[in-house]
Amino acid sequence: MAKYKRILLKLSGESLMGKQHFGIDPERLSDYARQIKEVHDMGVQIGIVIGGGNIFRGLSGAGKGFDRVKGDQMGMCATVINSLALSSALGAIGVKNKVMTAIRMEPIGEFYSKWKAIEAMETGYICIFSAGTGSPYFTTDTGSSLRGIEIEADVMLKGTRVDGIYTADPEKDPAAVKFSDITYDEIYTRGLKVMDLTATTMCKENNLPIYVFNMDIVGNLKRVIDGEDIGTLVHN
Numbered sequence: 001m002a003k004y005k006r007i008l009l010k011l012s013g014e015s016l017m018g019k020q021h022f023g024i025d026p027e028r029l030s031d032y033a034r035q036i037k038e039v040h041d042m043g044v045q046i047g048i049v050i051g052g053g054n055i056f057r058g059l060s061g062a063g064k065g066f067d068r069v070k071g072d073q074m075g076m077c078a079t080v081i082n083s084l085a086l087s088s089a090l091g092a093i094g095v096k097n098k099v100m101t102a103i104r105m106e107p108i109g110e111f112y113s114k115w116k117a118i119e120a121m122e123t124g125y126i127c128i129f130s131a132g133t134g135s136p137y138f139t140t141d142t143g144s145s146l147r148g149i150e151i152e153a154d155v156m157l158k159g160t161r162v163d164g165i166y167t168a169d170p171e172k173d174p175a176a177v178k179f180s181d182i183t184y185d186e187i188y189t190r191g192l193k194v195m196d197l198t199a200t201t202m203c204k205e206n207n208l209p210i211y212v213f214n215m216d217i218v219g220n221l222k223r224v225i226d227g228e229d230i231g232t233l234v235h236n
Contacts, residue, residue, distance in 0.1 A: 002039075002042045002043060002044050002225050002226075003224075003225055003226065003227040004044060004153075004154040004155050004225060005044065005045060005154055006044070006045040006046075006047070006121065006151065006152065006153050006154055007039075007044060007045070007046055007047070007153055007154065007155055007156075007157050007225075008047045008048075008049065008144060008147055008148030008151065008153040008155070008157070009036070009046060009048045009049070009157045009159060009221075010048075010049050010050075010051075010140070010141070010144040010156060010157065010158045010159065011032065011048065011049070011050040011051065011086075011159050011215065012050075012051050012053070012159065012160055012161065012215075013050060013051030013052045013053040013054040013055065013078065013079070013082055013140075014051070014053045014054050014161075015028065015054075015159070015160070015161055015215065015216055016028055016029060016032075016050070016054045016082060016085075017054045022054065023054060023055065024054065024082065024085050028216075029085055029086065029089045030089055031216075031218050032089070032215070033086065033089035033090050033092070033093055033095070034093065034218075035215070035218060035219070035220070035221040035222065036048070036090065036095070036126065036221065037090065037093055037094075037095050038221070038222050039221055039222055039225050040095060040126060042222075042225060044225060045121040045122065046121065046127070047117065047121065047126075047127045047128075047129060047147055047148070047151050047153060048086065048126065048127070048128045048129065049079075049128075049129050049130075049140055049143055049144040049147055050079060050082045050083055050086060050128070050130070050140070051079060051082070051140040052075050052076070052077075052078025052079040052081070052082055052140065053078075054078075054082070055078035055081060055082070056071075056074045056075050056077075056078040057075055057078075058071040058072035058073075058074060058075035058076075058136070059071070059072075059075075059139075061074060061075070068136060068137070069136040072132075072136035072138075073136065075132070075140075076102070076130075076131040076132045076134070077131070079130045079131055079132060079140060080099075080101060080105070080108065080109065080130040082130075083099045083109070083128045083129075083130035084099060084108070084109075084130075086128055087099045087128055090126060095126060096124055096125045096126070097125055097126040097127070097128060098110055098120050098125050098126075098128065099128045099130055100112040100113075100116070100117060100127055100128065100129050100130065101130050101131045102129070102131040102132055102133055102134030102143070103131045103134050105131075109130060109131075112129060112134075114150045114151060117129070117147075117150075117151055118151055118152070121151070127151075129143070129147045133146055138198070139195075139196050139198075139199065141195035141196050141198075141199035142195075142196060142198045142199040142202065144156060144158075144195075144199065145195070145198075145199040145200075145202040145203050145206075145208065146202065148203070148208050149202065149203075149206045149208055153208065154209075155208070155209050155210070155211055156203065156208055156209070156210045156211070157210075157211050157213065157221070157224060158194075158195070158210055158211065158212045158213070159213060159214075159215025159216075159220075159221070160212060160214060160215065161214060161215075161216050162212075162214060163178070163213060163214040163217075163230060163231060164178045164179065164180075164212050164213065164214075164230075164231040164232035165178070165179050165182060165187075165192060165194055165212050165232040165234070166179070167179075167190070178232065179232045180229060180232060180233070181232060181233040181234070181235065182232060182233075182234055182235075183234070183235060183236060184200060184203070184204035184234060184235070184236055187200060187234065188200075194212060194234060195210070200234075203234070204236060207236055209233060209234060209235045210233070210234040211224060211231055211232070211233050211234070212231050212232045212234065213230055213231030213232075214230075214231070
């Protein structure tokens with residue numbers, strides 16, 4: 001039996017690169033689609049936000065001379081490209097889905113509305129929320145928090161390339177210790193970077209728990225839905 005009824009799945013744009021250095025790895029994309037279908041077949045209602053860092057990241061663009069607002073808008077467009085790719089991969093294996101955009105760009109995607117999203121999920125569609133919040137100066141992490149709160153998700157599942165939250169970066173510090181669960185207050189106190197501060201604060205204030213896990217290991221998404229302790233839960 002699924003642990004959660006409705007989830008907001010946050011996927012990393014960088015992870016879509018797979019073994020490549022840029023763009024979308026078709027193998028990684030297919031792996032993600034199959035894992036999502038497996039959970040969808042269990043009756044879980046799914047909203048998805050995917051980053052755009054494999055194509056363009058607004059903040060790094062600003063550091064290279066791009067106007068920050070235009071850079072962020074480019075990043076929003078990158079998330080739309082990734083969302084369309086995931087939509088196509090899901091459609092290819094028979095999963096009904098909708099791409100919804102925070103900026104009007106019909107017919108590429110349907111303009112986002114909380115009520116339309118919930119109605120679609122309740123009738124068996126997966127909703128992929130793209131273009132961030134529609135405003136500059138907000139990350140896709142913040143977009144995920146906002147959408148997760150709006151659609152009244154039980155949890156935000158943050159799929160990353162590490163298996164949870166550690167006392168330090170496990171890729172740099174072999175002595176880093178993993179948390180099985182941690183409070184928002186402890187994240188602030190320790191200065192841990194789970195998501196940006198705006199996104200974390202939104203989840204804390206609206207009591208939306210975050211579960212951080214390694215999405216790049218095939219089968220892990222279902223393990224989380226089954227209730228296995230393979231990542232880190234962030235809660236109040």
